[in-house]
Amino acid sequence: MKLVSWNVNGLRACVNKGFLDYFKETDADLFCLQETKLQDGQIELELGEAYTPYWNYAIKKGYSGTAVFSKRKPLSVRYGMEADQEPEGRIITLEFDGFHLVTVYTPNAKRDLSRLPYRLEWEDRFRNYLVQLDALKPVIVCGDLNVAHQEIDIKNAKANRNNSGFTPEERDKMTRLLDAGFIDTFRHFYPDREDAYTWWSNMPKVRERNVGWRIDYFLASARLAPSLLDARIDAHVLGSDHCPIVLETKEIGV
Incomplete structure (x- = not known):
């Protein structure tokens, strides 16, 4: 089973920069997007008959938003953690036979x-949500988690120590999430790999020099470890300030 996650930083712009070429080339079973930045009816994608799209739009136009393009029919689909408290389109949950x-x-x-207090409160709710799902069946989590967890996950750790995405508080929330029973799949396979990043600033020559952050992840319930085959970062793929990440697994729960 192949899963892809990509923060496209505006899907309409990314489509004009080769998104569909990569989408068709990877032929993923589940293809997840973040920061789609669009509303219902604002894009027509030729994904092929094999895929069913699931969209979670933010109320605010041109902001946030997530999507999943799935070859597999889910048992259920949920948008957000608490439907009445998630106006930013940040979460989609698909339930399958063997996993969420x-x-x-x-x-x-x-x-x-300025949004750090909200971020930290949100992190606690999200962790609790994942733990509740994990009690029912294993979970695979993917997306832009907006944190470089360890110093190895960022090019200039010392200079960024108290910056957004690398504050002690945000990093601690990531540690607590992993300690709740989840694996950082990339570090599971490549614990010591340096210069492996998924996001680069738009400042000149930053991406060319690979001055980046690893803030996009595939996490998995720890008991799925025997089913994991590989995790990779497709840093060569352009079209966004983030690059796609890929997780390959055995069939789960079949």
């Missing part, structure tokens, strides 16, 4: 950290 798939676009604390 959750794609997420975690709120950014903002450059001035």
Whole structure:
């Protein structure tokens, strides 16, 4: 089974930069998007008959939003953690026979950290949500988690120590999530790999010099470890300030 996750930073713009070429080439079973930045009816995609799309739009136009394109028919689909408290379109959960798939676009604390208190409260609710799902069946979580967890996950750790996405508080929330029974699948396979990033600033020459952050993840319930085959970062793929990430697994729960 192949799963892909990509923060496309505006799907309409990404489509104009080769999105569909990559989508067709990867031929994923489940293809997850974050930061789609569109509303219902604003895009027509030729995904092929094999895929069914699931969209979670933000109320605010041109903001946030998630999607999953699935070859597999889910048992159920859920949008957000609490339907009346999720206006930003940040979460989609698909339930399958053997696992839950959750794609997420975690709120950014903002450059001035003005949204950090909300971010930390959101993290606690999200962790509790995943733990509840995990009690029912294993979980695969993917998306832009907006945090570089360890110093190995960011090019300039010392200079960014108290910046949004690398504050001690955000990193601690990631640690607590993993300690709740989840695996960072990339580090599961490549615990010491350096210079492996998924996001680069739009400043000149930053991506060319690979001055990046690893803030996009596939996490999995720890008991899925025997089913994991590989995790990779497709850093060569352009079209967004993030690149796609890929998880390959055995069939789960079949």
